[in-house]
Amino acid sequence: MQAAIPRILVVGGNGFLGSAVCKAALARGMQVTSISSSGSPFKTPKGHSPAWVSKVDWQAADALKPATYSHLLPSVTAVVHTLGTLLEDTRYKKALSEGNIAALAGIVASSVLGNGASSNPLASGEGRPDSYETLNRDAALSICEAFVSSKPTVPLDGPRPFVYVSAEDIFRPFIPARYIETKREAELHISQRMAGSTDHRAVFIRPSLIYHPHFRPLTSPIAAMLDLSATIHRKAPPSLPTPSSFLRSLASTFPSSPAPQPPVSTSPLDSVANALTIPPIHVDHVAEAICVAADSQRTDVQGVVGVAEMRELIGWSQKGQAQADVHV
Numbered sequence: 001m002q003a004a005i006p007r008i009l010v011v012g013g014n015g016f017l018g019s020a021v022c023k024a025a026l027a028r029g030m031q032v033t034s035i036s037s038s039g040s041p042f043k044t045p046k047g048h049s050p051a052w053v054s055k056v057d058w059q060a061a062d063a064l065k066p067a068t069y070s071h072l073l074p075s076v077t078a079v080v081h082t083l084g085t086l087l088e089d090t091r092y093k094k095a096l097s098e099g100n101i102a103a104l105a106g107i108v109a110s111s112v113l114g115n116g117a118s119s120n121p122l123a124s125g126e127g128r129p130d131s132y133e134t135l136n137r138d139a140a141l142s143i144c145e146a147f148v149s150s151k152p153t154v155p156l157d158g159p160r161p162f163v164y165v166s167a168e169d170i171f172r173p174f175i176p177a178r179y180i181e182t183k184r185e186a187e188l189h190i191s192q193r194m195a196g197s198t199d200h201r202a203v204f205i206r207p208s209l210i211y212h213p214h215f216r217p218l219t220s221p222i223a224a225m226l227d228l229s230a231t232i233h234r235k236a237p238p239s240l241p242t243p244s245s246f247l248r249s250l251a252s253t254f255p256s257s258p259a260p261q262p263p264v265s266t267s268p269l270d271s272v273a274n275a276l277t278i279p280p281i282h283v284d285h286v287a288e289a290i291c292v293a294a295d296s297q298r299t300d301v302q303g304v305v306g307v308a309e310m311r312e313l314i315g316w317s318q319k320g321q322a323q324a325d326v327h328v
Helices: 016-027 051-055 070-075 091-098 101-113 132-149 177-194 219-235 243-252 268-277 283-293 307-313 318-327
Strands: 007-011 031-036 057-060 078-081 160-165 200-205 303-305
Touching (some): 007 016, 070 132, 132 177, 160 177, 200 283, 219 243, 219 268, 243 268, 283 307
Parallel strands (some): 200 303
């Protein structure tokens, strides 16, 4: 039986990363359906609608309510879940797109100093619609359960991929720990749900800082500094002490807590060390890697996919790296 034209469902397709996935998938000849709470097509920060937008099937749905989107699942060959938030105060997205440094700094400070920094389950956002638990974990688990339970109506040439956009642990302590903890909790539950399945394949995309010079201008100077740091660390002789090695050594001197281990048990110092050594990645490169992972024929792509693996999937080369550095 001949395989059908790939059709992917992008959860959050009108967002920053989701829109890049939609665009990249169309360029690869895929059919694309996007679901979001509004169902509105993607627009640039200046309110423009690119030509490719007309080729996407934009649908309104609630990720936590399968009845609003379950009818779409049998006809798709893969699901890409891009829905999530770096801060519970989602106004940060507008501040990033507008390049408003003062507003962004205030939102970050409020999030870190407020209840978002607490790891106490009683202070968590369980049940709140704008919380890390809801947006980063529960929404993905709801989509995953509905996807696995659906019966495909299209011919397939491999297991149907569920691609979950997770993250590298690079933002602590500047971002509340619950951000990365809920990402890891989602990965764990998705892995457990798909354990032993031959009809589905779980992929966890873990980007570092995702940047774009036009859609999120504030990310470009940060990306340039982190890219320089990663390059220096990569080229440093193994015998030479580096800032990241010092931070990891310092983190190892702190005693571990006797309490039950959280999903992320390393020190925030390790997270800072990760930020210094893992290079940032352009949103279009993340989107390209996601599209490769969403190909039902790529059964070799499964589990955790970090920045290095993403670069391999898209054919990263030294020439490409030099071009990206200039772009930053």
